[in-house]
Amino acid sequence: MSVADLPKIELHLHHEGAAPPEFIKQLAHEKKVDLSKVFTADGGYAFENFVHFLSVYEAASSVLTGPEDFARLTTAILEASAANGVVYSESFLSPDFCGGGDVGAWREYLAAIQEAAEAAEVKHGITLRGVVTAVRHFGAEKSKASSLCAAETAGGFVTGFGMGGDEGQFTQGDFGYAFAQAKEAGLQLTTHAGEFGGPESVWDAIRDLNVERIGHGVRAIEDPELIKELVEREITLEVCPGSNVVLGLFPDFASHPIQKLRDLGVKVTVSTDDPPFFHTTMRREYEELAKAFGWTEEDFRALNVTALDAAFCDGETKKTVAKRLERA
Ligand code: MCF
Ligand code: ZN
Numbered sequence: 001m002s003v004a005d006l007p008k009i010e011l012h013l014h015h016e017g018a019a020p021p022e023f024i025k026q027l028a029h030e031k032k033v034d035l036s037k038v039f040t041a042d043g044g045y046a047f048e049n050f051v052h053f054l055s056v057y058e059a060a061s062s063v064l065t066g067p068e069d070f071a072r073l074t075t076a077i078l079e080a081s082a083a084n085g086v087v088y089s090e091s092f093l094s095p096d097f098c099g100g101g102d103v104g105a106w107r108e109y110l111a112a113i114q115e116a117a118e119a120a121e122v123k124h125g126i127t128l129r130g131v132v133t134a135v136r137h138f139g140a141e142k143s144k145a146s147s148l149c150a151a152e153t154a155g156g157f158v159t160g161f162g163m164g165g166d167e168g169q170f171t172q173g174d175f176g177y178a179f180a181q182a183k184e185a186g187l188q189l190t191t192h193a194g195e196f197g198g199p200e201s202v203w204d205a206i207r208d209l210n211v212e213r214i215g216h217g218v219r220a221i222e223d224p225e226l227i228k229e230l231v232e233r234e235i236t237l238e239v240c241p242g243s244n245v246v247l248g249l250f251p252d253f254a255s256h257p258i259q260k261l262r263d264l265g266v267k268v269t270v271s272t273d274d275p276p277f278f279h280t281t282m283r284r285e286y287e288e289l290a291k292a293f294g295w296t297e298e299d300f301r302a303l304n305v306t307a308l309d310a311a312f313c314d315g316e317t318k319k320t321v322a323k324r325l326e327r328a
Pocket of ligand 2: 012192
């Protein structure tokens, strides 16, 4: 058996970012929207750098206009994830893209997503949980509306609150209100940091937002004191090596710091981030890591134990997922 065949847990996946280009093209066709600038000649997503990626992401997402679109998207995503051996997934859902921050509209999007996820669980044996997400460059006011949506629907399917987007804009601390509101509602927290923002943004995330997990966090490798802090606080990194390579943080998998971080005692997990944008899948991430660092079945099984531990779902769900990991 190849390590790529192992069952997998994925903790860092953006819902719209997981949309296959053909799926978005089909919706654009149905809604008569011109998205030609979003795609390359060979049919992939076209972007040149991080900031451009963010705007192409938003342009592609503009054709997802109602709960039914998100239900279809959820079905497509979970089918693809299950085909890659994923048995549990947490995806980032943004009220900004699902009803514009209105709680009533958000409930409708969420119900559609959940219904599709429940059907996929029966069909493919994959469980999905939602991490409601603020978009950093949309600013603090919008993040408050997102976290209110999160707080109003917390529990069961909605297990966490997080933030992604342009680390070049605002500080983590500017979003303190949103994160506190989500925490108060019992949600667990994660934020993107230490990707383009450098180690300082990881320090800010720990100090100002009190998060349990960090999205990416890989530039912590530049700061030994920060490594100590991550180890002591047992903060888990949602590492997305293929995404980091495509966005130019590291030239290739072999230069990626995931192995060093792990060896230093940091809790690392592996995810795809926005798989079709970065020409990756969970299978491919496993294959590349095995090739770059010689990781064996034992390494990947340990990786999934760390991921299950850091998952935001309840204990019962963890038990179900643990059985799926053991079985294979
Ligand atoms: O992790 C990647 C790159 N770093 C930062 N943010 C994002 C990534 N993929 C998507 N995002 C952001 C983006 O701003 O998350 C938002 C997008 O609008 C969606 S969250 C459902
Ligand atoms: Zn991300």
